[in-house]
Amino acid sequence: PGVQPPPDPKKKTLVILGTGWGATSLLKGLKTENFNVVVVSPKNYFLFTPLLPSCTVGTVDHRSVMQPIRYVTRHKKTAVQVLEGECTNIDPKTRTIVVEDNSDIRGSTSSTTLPYDYLVVAVGAENQTFGIPGVREYACFLKEIWDAKKIRTRLMDCIETAAFAGQSEEEIQRLLHMVVVGGGPTGVEYAAELHDFIVEDLSVWYPDIAGKVKITLIEALPNVLPAFSKQLIDYTESTFKENQIDVLTKTKVKTVKEREITVEEPNGASRDIPYGLLVWATGNTSRQVVRNLIATAPEKQKQRRGLEVDEHLRALGMDSVFALGDATATKYAPTAQVASQQGAYLAAVFNKLGAMEKDDAISPDLDTRLEAVKPFKYSHYASLAYIGSDKAIADVSFLNGNVSAGGVATYLFWRSVYLSNLFSTRNRCLVASDWIKRTLFGRDIGRD
Ligand code: FAD
Ligand code: NAD
Numbered sequence: 543p544g545v546q547p548p549p550d551p552k553k554k555t556l557v558i559l560g561t562g563w564g565a566t567s568l569l570k571g572l573k574t575e576n577f578n579v580v581v582v583s584p585k586n587y588f589l590f591t592p593l594l595p596s597c598t599v600g601t602v603d604h605r606s607v608m609q610p611i612r613y614v615t616r617h618k619k620t621a622v623q624v625l626e627g628e629c630t631n632i633d634p635k636t637r638t639i640v641v642e643d644n645s646d647i648r649g650s651t652s653s654t655t656l657p658y659d660y661l662v663v664a665v666g667a668e669n670q671t672f673g674i675p676g677v678r679e680y681a682c683f684l685k686e687i688w689d690a691k692k693i694r695t696r697l698m699d700c701i702e703t704a705a706f707a708g709q710s711e712e713e714i715q716r717l718l719h720m721v722v723v724g725g726g727p728t729g730v731e732y733a734a735e736l737h738d739f740i741v742e743d744l745s746v747w748y749p750d751i752a753g754k755v756k757i758t759l760i761e762a763l764p765n766v767l768p769a770f771s772k773q774l775i776d777y778t779e780s781t782f783k784e785n786q787i788d789v790l791t792k793t794k795v796k797t798v799k800e801r802e803i804t805v806e807e808p809n810g811a812s813r814d815i816p817y818g819l820l821v822w823a824t825g826n827t828s829r830q831v832v833r834n835l836i837a838t839a840p841e842k843q844k845q846r847r848g849l850e851v852d853e854h855l856r857a858l859g860m861d862s863v864f865a866l867g868d869a870t871a872t873k874y875a876p877t878a879q880v881a882s883q884q885g886a887y888l889a890a891v892f893n894k895l896g897a898m899e900k901d902d903a904i905s906p907d908l909d910t911r912l913e914a915v916k917p918f919k920y921s922h923y924a925s926l927a928y929i930g931s932d933k934a935i936a937d938v939s940f941l942n943g944n945v946s947a948g949g950v951a952t953y954l955f956w957r958s959v960y961l962s963n964l965f966s967t968r969n970r971c972l973v974a975s976d977w978i979k980r981t982l983f984g985r986d987i988g989r990d
Contacts, residue, residue, distance in 0.1 A: 568886070660862050725761030850872075
């Protein structure tokens with residue numbers, strides 16, 4: 543089929559790519575009556591990523607941190623079209639995008655071309671592997687809901703295989719060696735959740751095995767959590783030491799094989815480390831669709847890690863393309879905090895542009911229109927991370943300064959912040975009941 547016509551030809555069409563932090567925050571604040579609004583994403587739900595590490599061991603159930611995007615769109619004044627599909631190409635010259643249904647079940651049509659007047663690229667980022675051989679084949683990432691499910695299944699498989707009759711001691715040690723690569727917040731929070739699971743649950747169900755499980759966190763830089771204050775880095779490293787999580791800093795993973803990795807140690811020597819489960823958390827890289835878009839404006843777009851945008855979040859060198867969150871290369875860290883503030887900002891921008899559409903006296907030129915709109919301004923509130931044994935760390939911006947705290951009280955603060963920031967009352971009830979269930983009955987050790 544050719545280019546699909548918009549539902550209301552009198553209105554401009556605003557296409558939003560993604561249903562993550564940025565896109566959802568934009569949708570929440572957007573007055574949809576001003577545009578034909580189309581949402582395109584391969585996932586039909588929003589995922590609350592801060593609690594994803596908790597899903598890897600069953601502290602929280604994965605369904606509790608997901609919310610269907612139609613929950614937002616169905617409450618809007620004017621209908622929003624939701625397409626579950628992946629945008630595979632963006633052509634800023636013809637102002638069209640190609641959307642493909644890459645899910646398991648496809649109809650007679652699984653590809654379509656859509657026109658847009660405004661496009662918001664909120665597709666997030668992909669896992670960075672630095673091209674290291676073997677990572678994609680043998681390691682587990684921790685970005686999507688299916689990653690958390692895969693880690694949980696593999697972890698229990700390693701445990702049961704280690705418990706299998708006649709397993710050699712050497713093989714048991716390998717199977718029970720859980721290696722995490724990347725000492726950013728994702729790697730640290732995963733190692734922390736895994737530690738809790740071993741101490742609180744495995745020790746009850748598998749008393750002979752739990753004591754043999756070993757966690758190693760590998761980080762290329764001199765310390766973990768480079769974005770946190772020195773005091774909290776030291777606190778995290780000493781908590782990990784107490785919890786017997788081995789932290790190997792200044793150590794780079796060079797190759798990954800099915801049962802072992804090869805690392806370069808601080809002295810330059812090479813060492814093989816056998817593992818049962820490998821979790822890879824070395825940060826972000828741009829998605830293919832974003833890379834292709836960057837290539838359409840080589841004189842303005844100079845960064846490989848994402849789209850460069852101006853003060854109104856408009857992609858440089860592209861007239862009516864806006865971008866936010868992890869899909870962009872800006873001075874801000876790729877966090878949910880940034881993406882959601884950018885989404886809320888773009889909602890205000892489009893609400894203003896929508897109001898201008900109705901006023902013939904205002905020039906239709908987008909540059910002129912945007913002159914009347916304030917630039918994006920980011921406010922940093924806090925950086926939080928869970929570090930295990932009911933302890934969390936927090937760097938909180940306070941009265942133009944920074945307050946750092948770590949410990950059990952910070953964990954209660956961490957919990958209350960996450961609970962209040964969850965998407966809906968439904969999510970809050972589900973997560974709170976997961977926490978209660980875990981306290982009363984422990985985590986489930988079944989392997990699905
Ligand atoms: P995303 O939220 O990743 O959303 C991207 C969306 O685009 C998804 O819906 C995806 O399905 C969709 N998409 C992908 N490809 C296409 C395509 N081709 N076409 C259309 N749609 C597409 N940040 C914090 O501030 N605090 C935290 O505590 C925190 N914890 C985290 C824990 C983990 C385990 C991880 C992985 C990240 C965490 N982050 C946290 C970072 C935060 O999740 C990201 O910065 C945030 O998700 C970025 O938002 P986004 O909208 O740019 O992208
Ligand atoms: P990251 O980029 O923050 O950290 C990745 C780490 O991996 C880096 O410290 C890097 O030095 C290390 N690394 C890279 N290659 C390596 C190699 N070959 N061997 C060993 N180590 C290697 O990535 P992340 O932790 O996935 O976080 C991504 C983004 O999401 C960040 O902006 C982060 O702030 C955000 N996030 C925030 C939270 C939170 O606030 N609690 C939780 C998770 C993620």
